[in-house]
Amino acid sequence: MATKWVYMFTEGNATMRNLLGGKGANLAEMTGLGLPVPQGFTVTTEACTQYYEDGRKINDEIMGQIMDAMAKLEEITGKKFGDKENPLLVSVRSGARASMPGMMDTILNLGLNEEVVETLAEASGNPRWAWDCYRRFIQMYSDVVMEVGKKYFEELIDKMKEEKGVTQDVDLTAEDLKTLAGQFKAEYKEKIGSDFPSDAKEQLMGAVKAVFRSWDNPRANVYRRDNDIPYSWGTAVNVQMMAFGNMGDDCGTGVAFTRDPATGENGLFGEFLTNAQGEDVVAGVRTPMHISEMEDKFPEAFAQFKSVCKTLETHYRDMQDMEFTVEHGKLYMLQTRNGKRTAQAALKIACDLVDEGMRTEEEAVAMIDPRNLDTLLHPQFDTAALKAATPMGKGLGASPGAACGKVVFTADDAVEWAARGEKVILVRLETSPEDITGMKSAQGILTVRGGMTSHAAVVARGMGECCVSGCGDIIMDEANKKFTLGGKEFHEGDAISIDGSTGNIYDGIIPTVDATIAGEFGRIMDWADKYRTMKVRTNADTPEDARKAAELGAEGIGLCRTEHMFFGEGRIDAFREMICAETEEEREKALEKVLPYQQSDFEKLYEALEGNPVTIRFLDPPLHEFVPTEEEDIKKLAEAQGKTVERIKEIIDSLHEFNPMMGHRGCRLAVTYPEIAKMQTKAVIRAAINVQKAHPGWKVQPEIMIPLVGDIKELKYVKKFVVETADAEIAAAGSDLEYEVGTMIEIPRAALTADEIAAEADFFCFGTNDLTQMTYGFSRDDAGKFLEAYYDAKIFENDPFAKLDQVGVGKLMKMAIDLGKPVNSKLHVGICGEHGGDPSSVEFCNKLGLDYVSCSPFRVPIARLAAAQAAI
Ligand code: ADP
Numbered sequence: 001m002a003t004k005w006v007y008m009f010t011e012g013n014a015t016m017r018n019l020l021g022g023k024g025a026n027l028a029e030m031t032g033l034g035l036p037v038p039q040g041f042t043v044t045t046e047a048c049t050q051y052y053e054d055g056r057k058i059n060d061e062i063m064g065q066i067m068d069a070m071a072k073l074e075e076i077t078g079k080k081f082g083d084k085e086n087p088l089l090v091s092v093r094s095g096a097r098a099s100m101p102g103m104m105d106t107i108l109n110l111g112l113n114e115e116v117v118e119t120l121a122e123a124s125g126n127p128r129w130a131w132d133c134y135r136r137f138i139q140m141y142s143d144v145v146m147e148v149g150k151k152y153f154e155e156l157i158d159k160m161k162e163e164k165g166v167t168q169d170v171d172l173t174a175e176d177l178k179t180l181a182g183q184f185k186a187e188y189k190e191k192i193g194s195d196f197p198s199d200a201k202e203q204l205m206g207a208v209k210a211v212f213r214s215w216d217n218p219r220a221n222v223y224r225r226d227n228d229i230p231y232s233w234g235t236a237v238n239v240q241m242m243a244f245g246n247m248g249d250d251c252g253t254g255v256a257f258t259r260d261p262a263t264g265e266n267g268l269f270g271e272f273l274t275n276a277q278g279e280d281v282v283a284g285v286r287t288p289m290h291i292s293e294m295e296d297k298f299p300e301a302f303a304q305f306k307s308v309c310k311t312l313e314t315h316y317r318d319m320q321d322m323e324f325t326v327e328h329g330k331l332y333m334l335q336t337r338n339g340k341r342t343a344q345a346a347l348k349i350a351c352d353l354v355d356e357g358m359r360t361e362e363e364a365v366a367m368i369d370p371r372n373l374d375t376l377l378h379p380q381f382d383t384a385a386l387k388a389a390t391p392m393g394k395g396l397g398a399s400p401g402a403a404c405g406k407v408v409f410t411a412d413d414a415v416e417w418a419a420r421g422e423k424v425i426l427v428r429l430e431t432s433p434e435d436i437t438g439m440k441s442a443q444g445i446l447t448v449r450g451g452m453t454s455h456a457a458v459v460a461r462g463m464g465e466c467c468v469s470g471c472g473d474i475i476m477d478e479a480n481k482k483f484t485l486g487g488k489e490f491h492e493g494d495a496i497s498i499d500g501s502t503g504n505i506y507d508g509i510i511p512t513v514d515a516t517i518a519g520e521f522g523r524i525m526d527w528a529d530k531y532r533t534m535k536v537r538t539n540a541d542t543p544e545d546a547r548k549a550a551e552l553g554a555e556g557i558g559l560c561r562t563e564h565m566f567f568g569e570g571r572i573d574a575f576r577e578m579i580c581a582e583t584e585e586e587r588e589k590a591l592e593k594v595l596p597y598q599q600s601d602f603e604k605l606y607e608a609l610e611g612n613p614v615t616i617r618f619l620d621p622p623l624h625e626f627v628p629t630e631e632e633d634i635k636k637l638a639e640a641q642g643k644t645v646e647r648i649k650e651i652i653d654s655l656h657e658f659n660p661m662m663g664h665r666g667c668r669l670a671v672t673y674p675e676i677a678k679m680q681t682k683a684v685i686r687a688a689i690n691v692q693k694a695h696p697g698w699k700v701q702p703e704i705m706i707p708l709v710g711d712i713k714e715l716k717y718v719k720k721f722v723v724e725t726a727d728a729e730i731a732a733a734g735s736d737l738e739y740e741v742g743t744m745i746e747i748p749r750a751a752l753t754a755d756e757i758a759a760e761a762d763f764f765c766f767g768t769n770d771l772t773q774m775t776y777g778f779s780r781d782d783a784g785k786f787l788e789a790y791y792d793a794k795i796f797e798n799d800p801f802a803k804l805d806q807v808g809v810g811k812l813m814k815m816a817i818d819l820g821k822p823v824n825s826k827l828h829v830g831i832c833g834e835h836g837g838d839p840s841s842v843e844f845c846n847k848l849g850l851d852y853v854s855c856s857p858f859r860v861p862i863a864r865l866a867a868a869q870a871a872i
């Protein structure tokens with residue numbers, strides 16, 4: 001049988017969202033509920049896909065079905081499409097599966113031409129309305145179909161209003177609108193080079209094509225990427241008989257929510273505008289009235305609308321966002337959907353729906369978009385102030401939150417300024433590990449280079465600090481402590497504000513308010529914990545991070561990157577001595593100095609987690625990352641070691657690697673310098689013994705994690721002296737402490753030989769940052785350079801460092817689990833890459849049967865919720 005490409009509203013329902021798009025499915029559902037919906041039909045999303053497959057053409061079969069549906073619509077409405085005497089006018093509206101607000105445009109009043117409008121003006125006795133419809137149609141069609149650009153038409157309207165001495169569109173007369181329509185058509189001809197189409201069928205096909213085409217426009221592509229909407233879905237097209245809100249003062253159009261989308265408060269919330277059409281309400285052509293004022297003007301329509309609201313909310317069991325029109329006092333429903341809402345409102349509405357008996361706890365948990373929680377956990381801009389501000393630039397929203405302060409250009413300045421009580425934003429080309437204390441001291445971080453997984457982004461998210469990364473428009477002059485953005489030069493001390501959610505950058509200070517975790521938030525999280533099966537741990541390197549994470553519900557540490565502990569005061573010097581040591585003796589002497597710092601850090605971590613498991617990863621990065629770069633520091637190091645500056649420089653040079661990420665790092669460090677791993681083992685075990693002693697009620701159980709293992713022999717070799725060192729410590733202390741030794745799976749070879757590795761490892765933890773970069777063979781620090789081109793070419797839809805590549809990297813993970821578990825039944829498995837906090841990746845991990853995900857502290861609530869949704 002031939003494919004059905006077109007459905008009348010009477011043939012569809014809400015479950016057909018994939019085929020009919022959200023708008024079409026809901027128009028059909030409302031029709032089925034007996035609500036007053038202007039009738040029409042939906043061209044399916046499959047037709048959109050077909051259009052692209054056919055080389056951006058609507059094939060004859062689809063065209064034929066559209067015309068058949070139009071004939072049926074003529075029958076239903078008793079009007080004729082393209083007819084002069086009794087014309088059927090329609091809207092052509094896009095509608096994807098997931099609502100993509102404002103992404104694709106709508107055309108109203110299609111079916112008009114010069115002849116039809118003349119007759120309509122006369123027959124209706126309402127020429128103003130007829131010409132208003134026509135000029136709107138030309139305007140929208142030109143803009144959407146021919147991409148002529150809205151602004152030319154708006155200029156013409158403004159000119160006309162000025163000539164006529166009026167300020168409002170509604171004050172223009174029929175004659176004015178007729179003149180405008182003429183001007184519009186002339187404008188069209190000038191820009192396009194042909195006459196404005198007068199044939200209704202030609203108009204219709206042009207419009208349908210335009211909607212299909214708009215699925216691939218740059219705005220839509222960016223929105224889809226930001227919102228995880230696959231390109232392959234396509235959009236449907238709805239063709240619907242017009243209802244007219246612009247026929248006079250007993251007409252109008254409105255939008256309303258059944259609950260307040262900002263706060264979640266139960267009660268009608270919305271706006272209404274008399275004698276208006278389409279987007280007039282939201283476009284701000286005139287100030288609309290509050291929805292409650294509609295009651296006086298249109299008591300009957302309002303009463304009916306209220307009852308429709310109740311019907312829809314009870315039916316969909318969620319807050320509805322609706323569009324409607326009143327034509328001569330009669331109500332028409334044009335759209336309903338589950339309304340977009342702030343994170344705060346989402347929590348309140350979900351709880352209220354449970355209390356009202358409309359939803360179960362599981363459903364309430366499933367209703368919250370985990371990604372939205374982010375905004376609740378960081379300071380936020382004052383909403384009104386933010387609305388009034390215009391961004392002067394935009395980067396990537398790398399770590400959410402709001403920050404404002406004075407610009408500083410170095411980490412040291414950030415520390416210094418903050419110490420004197422100044423709020424600062426650290427602006428840098430990019431950040432590196434030695435900037436960490438400076439980053440901490442700043443309110444926010446702004447970088448010129450770097451993507452979502454750049455150093456700045458990862459560290460900022462880890463710290464829960466606002467970060468906008470990769471704002472390439474900034475012209476940076478670090479040497480002279482200034483930069484240019486949006487045509488303005490900024491110097492040290494100038495105030496800016498950055499929004500880590502949107503990536504927007506503002507000139508000056510926008511006031512912020514502290515994030516509060518309201519009661520509903522706790523309720524939802526409790527429910528999430530009740531229904532999830534996977535544990536959630538955190539990636540934390542400092543006691544503060546660990547405490548914060550525990551507060552946010554972390555059930556352990558899945559990754560403590562010990563190298564971050566070496567940057568603190570006093571430590572870096574000792575650590576550098578270790579790196580520049582030339583004999584084992586020298587090295588051990590330096591390590592002796594580092595040991596107490598590490599031990600006390602670990603003690604604090606165990607304390608913060610109160611007996612929950614703590615995974616400590618042994619030293620991982622290439623050593624050259626730690627060496628001094630400043631002349632002064634090099635001198636200091638030379639003195640401390642009794643060496644010449646030249647010798648230190650030689651040693652530093654010798655650490656240079658061509659590809660450090662695939663160089664001397666991870667367990668390779670432990671193989672070449674066993675004393676480092678031994679020192680870390682001592683610190684881990686001594687700390688655990690001490691904390692266990694202080695808290696007999698806890699079960700302190702360190703998990704030692706050896707990074708970057710690719711061959712079982714590496715693990716065996718390192719594990720041997722780790723175990724010897726640990727056991728000696730435990731015996732010496734007369735303790736019965738238990739510990740585990742496991743490994744990261746982050747090199748493809750480890751996944752491929754996981755059966756061998758599982759024989760030696762107590763646990764696997766997927767380091768998906770490295771695993772992704774090693775599997776794809778491109779570096780996460782460099783991928784930003786070409787990912788944009790990959791998005792444009794549709795090679796990638798997402799950043800594989802932000803959203804797990806389930807097909808390739810995921811296959812390696814699955815393979816590692818399938819190979820490892822049968823060998824070692826006690827093997828526990830987690831993930832600690834950036835993906836551990838990404839909801840769709842969490843869902844995937846749940847499917848793979850992971851025991852836990854581990855993510856940065858501020859993502860813990862997101863992961864808890866995502867884990868619950870995966871389990872429900
Ligand atoms: P969007 O998805 O951007 O909201 P819509 O397709 O919903 O676009 O339409 C834009 C505006 O036009 C809305 O205000 C809608 O209510 C109005 N509209 C669409 N179709 C009709 C119609 N058949 N009659 C009257 N108004 C319509």
Ligand code: MG
Pocket residue numbers: 323335
């Ligand atoms: Mg709409």
Ligand code: MG
Pocket residue numbers: 620707708746767769770
């Ligand atoms: Mg790694």
